Amino acid sequence: MAQVVIMMGSATDRPTANKAEKILDKFGIGYETFVASAHRTPDRVVEIIRNSDAKIFIALAGLSAALPGVVAAHTLKPVIGIPCASSNSPGNLDSLLSVVQMPPGVPVAAVGIGRGENAALLAARILGITDKGINDSLESYRKELEQKTLDSN
Numbered sequence: 001m002a003q004v005v006i007m008m009g010s011a012t013d014r015p016t017a018n019k020a021e022k023i024l025d026k027f028g029i030g031y032e033t034f035v036a037s038a039h040r041t042p043d044r045v046v047e048i049i050r051n052s053d054a055k056i057f058i059a060l061a062g063l064s065a066a067l068p069g070v071v072a073a074h075t076l077k078p079v080i081g082i083p084c085a086s087s088n089s090p091g092n093l094d095s096l097l098s099v100v101q102m103p104p105g106v107p108v109a110a111v112g113i114g115r116g117e118n119a120a121l122l123a124a125r126i127l128g129i130t131d132k133g134i135n136d137s138l139e140s141y142r143k144e145l146e147q148k149t150l151d152s153n
Contacts, residue, residue, distance in 0.1 A: 019116030
């Protein structure tokens, strides 16, 4: 069963989605990934949301970055937005601001530009609240990061 749905606005967001998928795989968290645009395929976006039993949505978007907000408008489940860089705007602050500046009542959690791994880790932390196995894996992961940092001295 997919606990997380990853939705990207276009196939150009695939490298960022892959970062999230890699972390979800590491923690054994089931997911489904879709390309569905808030502007070009809005009905498909809503269909994915309504037909999903996932507990968390991760939505990636560049340029106007509308997808995370559209997903949040159609579900009460947590939505994690990932603003994505583009060839037109490598820093893409417009995308970042579109994800974090949601109106009251339609919250979207946001991670840094292109930070698919952090979106997946945030999803794991949310799931870990009620899943001891995921929580234990997160604790081990944190210790791995700590040791890696110590070993770099």
